[in-house]
Structures are given as C-alpha cells and as structure tokens.
Amino acid sequence: MKILEITGGQTLSGTIRISGAKNSAVALIPAAILSDEDVTICNVPAITDTEALCDILVYLGVKIKRASESIVITSNQMENKKITATYSKKLRASYYFMGALLGKFGKVTMSLPGGCSIGARPINLHLKGFEALGATVTINKNCYTIEAEELKGANIYLDFPSVGATINIMLAAVRAKGKTVIDNAAKEPEIVNVATLLNSMGAKIRGAGTSSIEITGVSYLGKCFHEVIPDRIEAGTYVILGAACGENLKIDNIIPDHIEALTSKLEEMGVYLDIGADYIIVSHTAPYHPIHVKTQTYPGFPTDLQQPLTVLLTQCSGQSKIEETIYENRFMHIPYLNQMGADIRIKNQSATIIGPSKLQAADVVATDLRAGAALVIAGLIAEGKTKVTNVEHILRGYENIVEKLTSVGAKVEIREI
DSSP: OEEEEEEOOOOEEEEEEOOBOHHHHHHHHHHGGGOSSOEEEESOOOSHHHHHHHHHHHHTTOEEEEETTEEEEEOTTOOOOOBOHHHHTTOGGGGHHHHHHHHHHSEEEEEOOOOOOSSOOOOHHHHHHHHHTTOEEEEETTEEEEEOSSOBOOEEEOSSOOHHHHHHHHHHHTTSBSEEEEESOOOOHHHHHHHHHHHHHTOEEEOBTBSEEEEEOOSOOOOEEEEOOBOHHHHHHHHHHHHHHEEEEEEESOOGGGGHHHHHHHHHHTOOEEEOSSEEEEOOOOOBOOOEEEBOSTTSBOHHHHHHHHHHHTTBSEEEEEEOOSOTTTTTTHHHHHHTTOEEEEETTEEEEEEOOOOBOOEEEOOSHHHHHHHHHHHHHSBSEEEEEOHHHHHTTOTTHHHHHHHTTOEEEEEEO
16 A cells, blocks of 8 residues: 655745646547547556556557557457456546447447546436437446447437536447537536547537537548647646745646636635746745635536645635535545644535644545545645555546655655555
C-alpha cells in the first residue's frame, strides 16, 4: 500500500504544466477502436486510468504503440470478447467500451464498470440511448449484453445532461444508419474533444458543446491524429492550491475559458489572478471573503472542483456555503478536514464552512479522486506532517503529482508501507 506524506507550511512558486485531460483521454482511447486504421492520440496523461484502458485494449487484441505522451491504436484485428469484471471494475470509464464495441460490432458484453464511490452513478441513460438506437439490453448478474442486428438513428432526449451518456451514445451512433439527435446533451469541453476525434476519423457530428448534437451515421472510419485537451480539473486544482499557499505560482498549458466558473468565484473571494492566453499566475493574497457555490453541469461550477475548493474556503473570514447538486456522496473529505481543525457543518446536500481555520496535520484517507486532491491541499497548508492513505485514488487522475508539487517547493513523497 502507498502512503503520501506531506509536510505543510511551504510557499509554492514556479511553474506547473497541466497534462492532458483525464476525462477526455478515457473516452478518446475507447473511441479509437471505431476506426480500422491507425489512430494517434497525443498528450495522453500517464495515469492509472489510461493504463487500465490500454490493458483492456491489449486484452481485446488491439495493437498499441507508445511514444512519449502519444499512443497509436490499431484495432483492425481486434476480437470482440467479453470484458470481465477484472478489467471493467478498474475504472468508471470502462463503460465507453459499451458504445464503441456496439458501434463497431453491433454487440458488446461486459461487466458493471467501477469508479469512485461518490454517489449513485447509474448507467440507465446510456442503456436507454442504446435501446433507442435499436439495441436490446440484457442484464445477468451485473453483466450487460447489448446487441443490435442494425443500429438506426433516433431522436434521444436525456433526462439529465450526462457526460458519460452523451459520449457513449455518440460512439454508438457514428456508425448507425441514418441521423441521430441527442437533446439535452452535456456541453463539457471533453465532449467536443471526443467529437473532434470522431470527425477527424470521418464521422459527421454537429453541435458538440451545445445542448443538441446531430450525428449522421457513416459506414467507415479511418485514420487520424488527435490531441487531448488540457485537463481543466487538474488546472483548477492547482489554481486553488496557488490561492492557498502560492507565490506567483504559474499554472501553464491551460484553456482559461474552461475554468471560468472557478476563476470568477476565486476573484469574488479576493484572489488576484493574472490570466493569460494559456496560463494563470496566482498567489496567496488573504484575507479572503466567504462565498456561496452551487455545483452544476458545465458551464456551471464543476462538482470535481467542489472538494478542493472546500479546503480554500476554510481560510476565508466568515461563513461560506457549498451546495452539491450532482453527487450525494461528495462530502466524504469533510470529516477529515474537521479532524485537521476545520469548522464545516453538513446538512443534507449543503456544507457550511466557517473560517478562517488553522489546519493541523493528521492521518487521513483519500476516499475518492477529488477528495484525495482536497486532502493534498489541506496537507500543504497544515502545520506538521500529514499522511494520506488510499493514494491510488489520487494517482488515477493526477499525472506526476509528486514531481509537479516538489518542483515548485512542496515537501511531498510517496512511500510504500
């Protein structure tokens, strides 16, 4: 088991370069199998989630070539085998093989996907979308078989603008016969990134990034070269960290528009941000004002940044409030923050943070990916040495986090125990 040890109280300065987006890469890799030719994806983050997806590709007989941050995927000789729980449970995004294999072969059999336990994360919207395209869904002991003699375009309305369902339906629809329209689609930048890949392969997708996406099916998808966009959640996490303990900390290789919901809230708090074309420079400039944040689908405030932001709100003078509207178990980091000296009270799906609080080091547990990121920030501003277990959660989504933090002056190390 790995443990992360953090000695707090350091001022961080220098440059952190943001990696490719986890939430984009984990969809792009399964999407690549829809082509029968070489697909090259660059700026792929070296995280355990992308490694797990590549393991699935190898299991299916897909050829993979790696070079630095690039992956070349060739799937013209792949086998459509059942994806067992051994592979599917490693990460939530394994479910993108449902749409990709259904689109390529007309059939997929796989076990229930895994992922962080942050609340109910049903895949019913994905399945309803597949059924609308003409597929039949059979469930037997947490194993799904989805098949269709022929996929046909359809008008599909999503009850909730789910990122996963939007992408999965797109993957199945690109090789369906006729036109598919997804209404109330999610608008996240990662969806645009996936649609751009598919269009580069020869798909006909319009409207990605809006609430209505139109897909005209094609019979063949070919080779392409594609780049993963910068990770807006990683960028936001490090910007929050800079506001907590940075001094001219530069967060580089980002798309500032993608985190505008965060930066506008930080400026409301009193954080000074120097926002450039592809970077943000941030410093700790307390005292900070309390704020009210409500998580929403994009372009609203992202649920994935709620947990890291909670730590910064413990340093505000007064009472802040966070309303979590996406996942019901996104407050599992709060008992650990209170253990470290924070004053946070939870009622239903809201958290009230009363500050400022002087945080003290403690032994804490990363219950999920973004809770882990929050505890890393807490450890960096706390007095003493914080020990974080369940580090594997953090490594799922933050490439080279130890190296990036130590390069700007943090005292952080991972040890095996």
